[in-house]
Amino acid sequence: VDARTKEPLAGAVVQIEGVTNQTQTDADGKFNLVTGQSFPYNLIVSYLGYEKQKVTVSGSPVTVELKEITNELSGIVVTGYNTQKKQDFTGSAARVSAKQIANRPAQSFDQLIGGQAAGVNIVQPSGVLNAAPVFRIRGVNSISSGIYPLIVIDGVPSFTGQQGGNVGNNPLSNLNPGDIESIDVLKDASATAIYGSRAANGVVVVTTKKGRSGKTKVNYDAWVNVSTPANLPELLDASQYVAIKNEAMVNAGRQPGFALQTRSDGSTVNTNWYDVAYHNGVSQNHNVSFSGATEATNYFISLAYGKQNGILRTNDQDQKTARINLEHKLFNNITLGTHIGYNNTLGRGPATGSLPGQYIGTDALSRMTYVLPPNVAVYNEDGSYNIQDKQRVGYGANNANAASAGYVGNINAYNLQLILD
Structure with missing residues (x-):
């Protein structure tokens, strides 16, 4: 409830400290949290516009009062x-x-x-x-x-x-x-x-950002992260797939027509399409900035480089940015300034089967992992693609080159403001 008005707060997030188990309050400000932990434990309650509150709970029910951020x-x-x-x-x-x-x-x-x-x-x-x-x-x-x-x-x-x-x-x-x-x-x-x-x-x-009074300040920050596919549905292997498909053929009154494929060395084709489409994406970013100000002039200069790899193998981005913010006070009511930004981005993106702003279509690369059969090899034994361009398998098209690359074009914008106090 609100600590001042005692009114219930709907949508407040209630979480047990140290675990991911959480819930939200209903329209009456009430909540029910199911947990295997025994009393006492700490509850963390947060709500937009209010200070986060941590309380120790020894039993139920419990009332938590949140103070507004004044x-x-x-x-x-x-x-x-x-x-x-x-x-x-x-x-x-x-x-x-x-x-x-x-x-x-x-x-x-x-x-x-x-x-x-x-x-x-x-x-x-x-x-x-x-x-x-x-x-x-x-x-x-x-x-x-x-x-x-x-x-x-x-x-x-x-x-x-x-x-x-x-x-x-x-x-x-x-x-x-x-x-x-x-x-x-x-x-x-x-x-x-x-x-x-x-x-x-x-x-x-x-x-x-702008420069602040004092000596020149140099700041460098960097980060590296790894993205990995999560919660992917479990798929059939080649043997299971062939058995299920043949069973369906028999149930439909038809002759079984599916079989495992073997290579010239005697090995059986068993393709995991997840491994073909997905990988662990490693991303990094580096940023350095120089800022400072005198009585009449302030400046901010930054350079940044980022390399991002998505979880899809054909999705990556290479970005370089730079910025110069410079202001100089000529008179008490006249200040001249320039804000210059530079950005160069090269990105490769997989086919999504959709237009910008829409959801993934049926011919998207990620959907192909579900519809392509595991008893089909990705490559022929001579190294060429086994999947033909625009060949229909299940839903959507299998594109041998399901990635596109391009640069972001130049965008120039100018703004002149004369504001008198």
């Missing part, structure tokens, strides 16, 4: 051309700070913002690296038109390549997460007063 009103909200104190801002907005996303390995910021801002829902429909996410603010606002919010980086609206319900380019993937100072999500109609009809689906305002 210091959020002292923060600021970046709107369009200025900043406002949160207590003076009448619209609906959520802020995600650099502290909230620090030390979390991700190649793109959209992988980090999910779960950090109320009313913001981000889904990766295909899992392909650098694919545009399904980005919704307060649900779906249009049936036939686009649902992607307007992305504004340092005052410049970013091109997303949006057409209808699909987004061809992911602007947040072009921005190094280490360069981000804060993100403000404007969620209601007040955003359209600044950005017009483009803000009908909300606005994501990204502010990059």
